[in-house]
Amino acid sequence: MKPSIALKGQLDFVSLAQVIQFLSSNSSNGALVLKSPYINQPGVICFNKGIITNAFCGDLQGIDAAYSLFGWTEGEFEFDVNRVETERVITQSLMEIIMEGARMLDEGRIQELGAENQDIAKPFRPHLEEGVNFIPSPDVDYSYVVEEEIFSPGQNIVEEGNHGNWICVILDGYADVIKDTKKGPFTLCRIGPGALIGDIAIVLKKENVRRASVISVDEVTLGVLDLERIHRELALMSRSLRGVLLGLNRRLAEVNHNLSRLHVSDKTYDIKSLSGRDVFDFNRSDKLFTITQGWASLVAKGSQGYVKVAEMEHGDFVGRVPFLDLGHEPSQAVLLPSEDFAVEELPTEDIVAEYENSSNMIQCIASYISNCVAATTMQIRGTGKND
Numbered sequence: 001m002k003p004s005i006a007l008k009g010q011l012d013f014v015s016l017a018q019v020i021q022f023l024s025s026n027s028s029n030g031a032l033v034l035k036s037p038y039i040n041q042p043g044v045i046c047f048n049k050g051i052i053t054n055a056f057c058g059d060l061q062g063i064d065a066a067y068s069l070f071g072w073t074e075g076e077f078e079f080d081v082n083r084v085e086t087e088r089v090i091t092q093s094l095m096e097i098i099m100e101g102a103r104m105l106d107e108g109r110i111q112e113l114g115a116e117n118q119d120i121a122k123p124f125r126p127h128l129e130e131g132v133n134f135i136p137s138p139d140v141d142y143s144y145v146v147e148e149e150i151f152s153p154g155q156n157i158v159e160e161g162n163h164g165n166w167i168c169v170i171l172d173g174y175a176d177v178i179k180d181t182k183k184g185p186f187t188l189c190r191i192g193p194g195a196l197i198g199d200i201a202i203v204l205k206k207e208n209v210r211r212a213s214v215i216s217v218d219e220v221t222l223g224v225l226d227l228e229r230i231h232r233e234l235a236l237m238s239r240s241l242r243g244v245l246l247g248l249n250r251r252l253a254e255v256n257h258n259l260s261r262l263h264v265s266d267k268t269y270d271i272k273s274l275s276g277r278d279v280f281d282f283n284r285s286d287k288l289f290t291i292t293q294g295w296a297s298l299v300a301k302g303s304q305g306y307v308k309v310a311e312m313e314h315g316d317f318v319g320r321v322p323f324l325d326l327g328h329e330p331s332q333a334v335l336l337p338s339e340d341f342a343v344e345e346l347p348t349e350d351i352v353a354e355y356e357n358s359s360n361m362i363q364c365i366a367s368y369i370s371n372c373v374a375a376t377t378m379q380i381r382g383t384g385k386n387d
């Protein structure tokens with residue numbers, strides 16, 4: 001079949017991570033073909049309904065090929081919708097691929113093509129400490145920025161426990177998100193251009209307690225967002241979709257709490273196996289529910305056994321959110337419910353349709369928080385210590 005190119009561009013203008021996030025969020029079918037000026041053969045990443053199914057790069061295939069393509073920071077890409085591969089060789093989620101690819105590039109475990117031949121300085125990207133994730137950011141709608149503020153290196157942008165009444169986006173520079181623990185400050189992740197700072201609950205409540213500190217690594221320029229505009233959009237939203245957005249923030253607080261708990265505790269893993277445990281049966285994996293009674297522990301398989309990632313309570317959503325990649329239930333985590341646990345089904349199709357019609361900014365907030373949840377969950381799952 002003749003190629004049919006639906007999208008094309010330059011990798012030095014849009015990164016591979018941004019392109020694959022875009023294709024995934026559009027549930028695209030086809031093959032992303034990358035051409036580098038430093039290599040004859042093209043690299044290929046195959047998508048089926050937005051899921052990465054396979055990749056090819058030189059002699060490599062599958063996940064290793066996908067990771068090595070993160071070293072292609074220059075060249076061209078084209079998305080061919082006539083080339084569809086449905087067989088799923090790659091099982092990792094989009095967020096796992098992006099974060100691991102970015103980390104491998106950062107740590108020099110994959111080669112940046114052509115970089116050794118160039119005198120051009122690489123963009124400044126402070127090196128990550130071991131075990132700290134870098135959170136990828138979706139495309140922010142910069143028309144929401146109403147004011148800019150500059151912080152010098154090492155300054156507290158926000159302080160855990162203080163009250164805050166603004167949300168902002170990092171326009172330039174990097175910062176660490178840090179939580180206070182009994183063992184001292186603990187770095188949850190590093191954030192950079194496009195990252196959001198501030199809980200969406202601030203928009204509804206006008207003020208909220210900051211759940212972590214954010215400290216600039218280098219000089220950071222922040223763009224303060226127009227909360228009135230976001231407030232108008234949230235006010236017009238259905239209760240169900242607003243509930244999902246607020247539930248996302250609750251999940252972020254929960255995964256942060258559990259990662260910090262694991263950092264402090266010597267006994268890292270909660271559960272060795274799930275045998276004999278009462279696991280909530282989602283029945284159909286594409287349904288979304290809200291908890292109406294009781295509570296449930298959300299448990300994921302980690303490198304040493306099963307570990308709690310969140311405690312879900314009344315009003316929280318549970319199930320698969322079709323437009324988000326949390327790395328949670330029903331495919332990557334299970335719910336261990338309390339005896340009185342009860343749920344009510346949410347109108348998933350309506351929520352999806354409403355989300356797809358919501359503004360870029362709302363979608364950006366949702367996918368950014370979901371990236372934070374997914375990245376923190378990956379850390380929880382990997383924080384394995386033997387008891």
Ligand SMILES: Nc1ncnc2c1ncn2[C@@H]1O[C@@H]2COP(=O)(O)O[C@H]2[C@H]1O
Pocket residue numbers: 135158164177188189191196197198199208209210211212213214252256372373376
């Ligand atoms: N795990 C995380 N990853 C990225 N950002 C986070 C994480 N946890 C908290 N934050 C951000 O840090 C901010 C601290 O202040 P807020 O609680 O208002 O909003 C918080 C989030 O925007």
